[in-house]
Amino acid sequence: MTTTAELRNWAGNVSFGAEHLRRPQTVEQLQEVVGASSRIRALGSGHSFNRIADTTGDLVTVADLDATIEIDSATSTVLVGAGVRYGELGGALEHQGLALANLGSLPHITVGGATSTGTHGSGIGNRCLADQVVGIEMVRADGELVSVAAGDPAFGGSVLALGALGVTTRLRLSVKPSFQIRQDVWLDADLDAVLDDIDAVLGAGYSVSLFTEWHDRDRLDQIWIKGLADAPLVDGTRWGARPAAEAHHPIAGADASTATQQLGVPGPWIARLPHFRLEFTPSSGEEQQSEFFVAREHAAAAIAALRELELHPALMVCEVRTIAADDLWISPFHQRDTVALHFTWVDDDELVRPVVRQVEAALAGFDVRPHWGKVFEMAPDVVRAHYPRMDEFRALAAAHDPQRKFGNDFLESFVYD
Known part of the structure; x- marks a missing residue:
């Protein structure tokens, strides 16, 4: 399914340049869409306020994929679809007496979008939402479905990745007893x-x-x-x-x-x-x-x-x-x-x-x-200077997406060489 109406972010301050929003119904359809595209970006709940999600190609959403929520009690984890909202995931976990360590201020945002951009809650002992992830599944630029788990040398660059590596389909998160x-x-x-x-x-x-x-x-x-x-x-x-x-x-x-x-x-x-x-x-x-x-x-x-x-x-x-x-x-x-x-x-x-x-x-x-x-005005070189592992991240992005299919002007300015 494809949407062709004008696309704007949640707040309405960004009008996306994409002509189409692709809405695959299955992971296999998503793989076909990504593999056949020359330029594509994933769109979560639209809760960004700059052009990080924009593209001159197509946008794609995983909102219509299977809304997986599978709890694994043996490993204290939950496997969740990237398009599932935190409020929905939280309700399912609470029903089983389980919890995430922390949440953002909005339960309306999707797990995939929030973890990829550094969304966080608050608390001096609480890390950002991406740090709850112990495994991630995504469709790479060539259409291949790949998985990365905690312990993999590239894992630290694979979750909070600004959409530069692929389109996330599912994530595995750590859970704890409800409180x-x-x-x-x-x-x-x-x-x-x-x-x-x-x-x-x-x-x-x-x-x-x-x-x-x-x-x-x-x-x-x-x-x-x-x-x-x-x-x-x-x-x-x-x-x-x-x-x-x-x-x-x-x-x-x-x-x-x-x-x-x-x-x-x-x-x-x-x-x-x-x-x-x-x-x-x-x-x-x-x-x-x-x-x-x-x-x-x-x-x-x-x-x-x-x-x-x-x-x-x-x-x-x-x-x-x-x-x-x-x-x-x-x-x-x-x-x-x-x-x-x-x-x-x-x-x-x-x-x-x-x-x-x-x-x-x-x-x-x-x-x-x-x-x-x-929204920020800081110069790209000033922003990039804060990330000592940016070169490693660029290399990882190049390995997943050598033609920069998932790229856009934002990534060109703040991430790519």
Whole structure:
């Protein structure tokens, strides 16, 4: 099946150059499509905000392939189709008393798309979602179906690969016993108190997010603490905050019914670790997003640098999260415990681009890395310099795709020689 209507990303800020979206129904059909194509890119849920998924050829989705979810209790893993959404996978795992170690803020994103671009949740002990993968199956440029497992010398470059190696069909993820989380929201914290105690704030729960709209530079609007249900409660008054008496959305005034259960009510990991519920669209789109990563040791200084900027009227909300270091070759968290500085912007290039450049300049002294799938202005040579194993990744991509069938302008700029 082929779709020919105009294709846009989820937020609507990118119109893809592809004329067709191929929708194979089987892996065999996918192999035929890829093998016969001269230029093709895989499209996940469309939750990227730059042209990383764009192509002058065809786009292809695995959404219509078999939605595999096969649990292997003997190895504590699950085999899952790349087009399965995390919310669907999480529900199936929870039904069997199992869990993933962490989730992103949206349960709506697909496993294949999220792992390939460095999607993450939060928590000082939690790595990005790609680090949960222990095996991957993909269709290479020649149409061959190949598998790579943890322990293979090339595995560190094969999962978080920006779509440069092939079209992912299935992944095997590590699972653990299910666990309960309670989510408490604290409001109007004193920013100086937070910055003076930043390690304790960011480590106050299993997963912690800080939100601010930067209208008041002395105040942090919200602290979301997702703590293990049996862990001691954290008292946010130590940072001058007050407990929320009702549910909150990260953006003031937005409908809080789309957010996951708060007010300290314990519930399963799948219903608390994401910020938003699977049954609701988290927002109406019409936005852009940027995210920048610095070493966690610079968290207080980096947040203080943002405090000095004038981000309005472009900014909707800023979020701060943490990610533990990994060894994936082109991961933004490669060998570095990280603090993530996330920005949701209005959908207006003329407002957003200059402010993004201001943010990048303010963070430049902290050896900042951008999110691969979001809006940034950093020069290609500056981005590439952060990845000591980029040459190995290029060689791996060349072995899988010598004609750069999966390539596009983004990869030409930021990855290829």
